[in-house]
Amino acid sequence: MALICLVLLPVGQTYAVWYEAKGQAVIQKGNKQKARRDATEEALKQALLFAGASVNSVQQLTNGLLKSESITISSTGEVEQLELVDEVWHADYVTVTVRADIFARGKTCSASDYPKQFATSYFMVENRQHLLDGKLDNFEQAFTRELARQMAVQTSTLSLPFIAPYTTQWAAPTAAENARELARQGNTQFVIIGRLGDLSVHREPSSALAFWKQEDASRYFSMDITVFDGLNGGELFHRTYTTQSDWPFDRFSDLDSLSASFWHTDYGNAIKKEMGSFIADIKEVTACQPLTGRVLSTSNGNLTVSLGRDNEVMPNDELYIYRTMEVIDSRGQRYLQYNVYPGVFTVEQAYGSTSSVRHKDTGFAINVQENDFVIKK
Incomplete structure (x- = not known):
């Protein structure tokens, strides 16, 4: 309060x-x-x-x-x-x-007010034995849904519109590729991948002189979160959050982690506080990331891109289009090269999640291909 x-x-x-x-x-x-x-x-x-x-x-x-x-x-x-x-x-x-x-910090970049959309999957629980206490069988699903709700409540510029109905565990060599694929599935610019670590309950045995009293218990919580740029697969952010809270339930309780009542418990409130810290962190990290999407189709010089009114893209807005390619030098080092198409592209029609775009000067989009990147600065 x-x-x-x-x-x-x-x-x-x-x-x-x-x-x-x-x-x-x-x-x-x-x-x-x-x-x-x-x-x-x-x-x-x-x-x-x-x-x-x-x-x-x-x-x-x-x-x-x-x-x-x-x-x-x-x-x-x-x-x-x-x-x-x-x-x-x-x-x-x-x-x-x-x-x-x-003194509220002034806008540091033109992209600070652009909406940022994220895709994710259910957070993986590292030790499912921890879920037996309280019978929290659906906790990974409940947690991810609550994270999306908290993001909507706590900020107007971040949203989590796409949650893949499965858990993921990515190895480092394939993380970039998997992030790009999940971003394509959700049509989002950013990807969140998380692991839920210690969810165990610690119980203090009651005194032998007061054996009728319920034993004191506390429950731990930790989450390890990585945020990716879903378009190029680059890692933007990685952090671990931990907390603990009183756990007034006995080991045989059957709780519904999908219910609102669970998230109003002391434990649920403690988790939501860590969610709030994470949301504030990624809002800061992504604030100046330019609004970026993909070219979905090309036809007679007319382009359809994956940015629309949902992204605050409007008719007559100016966009830039570029392509990336991997370059390998003589030492075998890999680099990402950006090739920007000449000129500016303007939005002719803006729809919910897409827009129709043409070259501002020529009206034609020579050599632009599907899956090229489009950016609003």
């Missing part, structure tokens, strides 16, 4: 904008330090989102604020000053108030 208060303070001829936010977190198992950190992180995240800044450094800022206990800390330029205003402890939760002087 977070509340936002916007404060404008005049400074000379300009105005500094301060954002004040409150965050709350439940105290679990008496762990006040974690609750305080979670409440502070939530407050700062909400302030950043409200100001239009990025959220990829929230944890770093939170840890710095709590560690130093100073009134003001410096950061990377988005947060000029950060203050811990107060914290109020209640019986089972804490409320933290922060105040931040935030």
Whole structure:
């Protein structure tokens, strides 16, 4: 939970904008330090989102604020000053108030507002024995669907429209080729491949003097994610995310991981928090990647390309077309060579996921072939 208060303070001829936010977190198992950190992180995240800044450094800022206990800390330029205003402890939760002087970073490239579409498959569970506790048989399917939902909720520029109904495990030599194939299947520019690692449950046996009490348990979570450029197969991003949470269910519970109630448990909320971190990370990584698609067909100088209104491509937009080829030098090193077709191509008609394109000057597309690349800068 977070509340936002916007404060404008005049400074000379300009105005500094301060954002004040409150965050709350439940105290679990008496762990006040974690609750305080979670409440502070939530407050700062909400302030950043409200100001239009990025959220990829929230944890770093939170840890710095709590560690130093100073009134003001410096950061990377988005947060000029950060203050811990107060914290109020209640019986089972804490409320933290922060105040931040935030300068939302301006657009660093023309592609920052273009929608970015991803394809993926069900994340592979490395050890399915971990799923026996709670009978989470469909967890890989449920997880991937929830990731798509969170992406739609948390950002307007990223989406996960295509989920292949199978799991994948790619070896390094074939990763680029597989990424390109999955991108073709989903007609997307980017590909996400993930593995779910430790999903085990750790149980503390109850005391012999209180054998009737349910044993305390916590459940772990880790995901290892790689993001590819689906057009050339290049790796853009790789990171591992881990967390853990209370697990109040006994080992014989039969849970439905596809249900909304599962994702509102403490464990589900902990996973969604890691999803949020991943979404913020890939939004930053792909922000300046130009909008790119493929030539689908050529006919009498008229081209059909795999970019349309869903990608915010409109009539009269200007596009560029290029071809790639692999070049091997005298040492056997392989390089990717880009050959750009001369001139600019304009959009004549834009449809949902495709557009009709012609050369701006000549009206003809000489030598352009299917599967060549088209780009909007």
